[in-house]
Amino acid sequence: MSEIIAHRGASFDAPENTLESFQLGLEQGADAIECDVRLSRDGELVVIHDPTVERVAKVTRAVADLSVAELQALEVGGWKAAKWNGARIPTLPAVLDLVPAGRRIFIEVKVGQAALPRLKELLAETALSRSQIVMMEFDLETVIAMRSLFPDIEVLWLNDFPRVSPPWKKRRALQDNIKTAKRHGFDGINVQNIAPLDAEAIAECGAQGLLCYCWTVDQPGRAARLLKGGIGGIATNRPGWMREQLGGLVS
Numbered sequence: 001m002s003e004i005i006a007h008r009g010a011s012f013d014a015p016e017n018t019l020e021s022f023q024l025g026l027e028q029g030a031d032a033i034e035c036d037v038r039l040s041r042d043g044e045l046v047v048i049h050d051p052t053v054e055r056v057a058k059v060t061r062a063v064a065d066l067s068v069a070e071l072q073a074l075e076v077g078g079w080k081a082a083k084w085n086g087a088r089i090p091t092l093p094a095v096l097d098l099v100p101a102g103r104r105i106f107i108e109v110k111v112g113q114a115a116l117p118r119l120k121e122l123l124a125e126t127a128l129s130r131s132q133i134v135m136m137e138f139d140l141e142t143v144i145a146m147r148s149l150f151p152d153i154e155v156l157w158l159n160d161f162p163r164v165s166p167p168w169k170k171r172r173a174l175q176d177n178i179k180t181a182k183r184h185g186f187d188g189i190n191v192q193n194i195a196p197l198d199a200e201a202i203a204e205c206g207a208q209g210l211l212c213y214c215w216t217v218d219q220p221g222r223a224a225r226l227l228k229g230g231i232g233g234i235a236t237n238r239p240g241w242m243r244e245q246l247g248g249l250v251s
Helices: 018-027 068-072 093-095 110-124 142-151 168-183 199-207 220-228 239-249
Strands: 003-007 032-039 045-047 104-109 133-137 154-159 188-192 211-215 235-236
Touching: 003 018, 003 211, 003 239, 018 032, 018 093, 018 239, 032 093, 032 110, 045 068, 045 093, 045 110, 093 104, 093 110, 104 110, 110 133, 133 142, 142 154, 154 168, 154 211, 168 188, 168 199, 188 199, 188 220, 199 211, 199 220, 220 235, 220 239
Parallel strands: 003 032, 003 235, 032 104, 104 133, 133 154, 154 188, 188 211, 211 235
Antiparallel strands: 032 045
């Protein structure tokens, strides 16, 4: 069965990439949570999407210029709604600790190979099984390094496409990326929600022995077509609502 993945947690309802959002996603029945990680100034992996804290904390500072203590002193929930005042930027270990048995975590590395040594240390320490962890990045060289460094963890290559590109060009690029992922021994690809990602493309991944996922899907009709096409999982900002809309298509 396909997985429902809580994109940055239940980020439609709660402030993204916070413990509150991840916990809510799990409570809403997500099969997995997805988070973004960056390095703090003092070398810790913290969970935040943007290179700066401006959007979530209204402070014009780069994540890489702040220590863990400085980052966690910032309030990052009130921008979403007053009820979330007090939410903080979590460290990756704190998020790993939230994942229960039978659920998974998709970790998107946002800073390339610089994150991998610390990531290796943290994954050696976590109580999670290797099968509960998925790692991914857009940068091809970083994903190649991940494959080498983590042979027993699911490794995905994130694929996005220029918005202005015509569908035929996106389809050709996707076909090329499937071949590249196969050549480098990746476990699969995680593809931006574009029209050329259809049952045919998903089947091509399967024919190459690759898993296929899609982000970000908040339209039930689109999600249903992807699931019927055999997608491995969809990342959505509304995991609980999406599961309700899909009914019997997901367990």
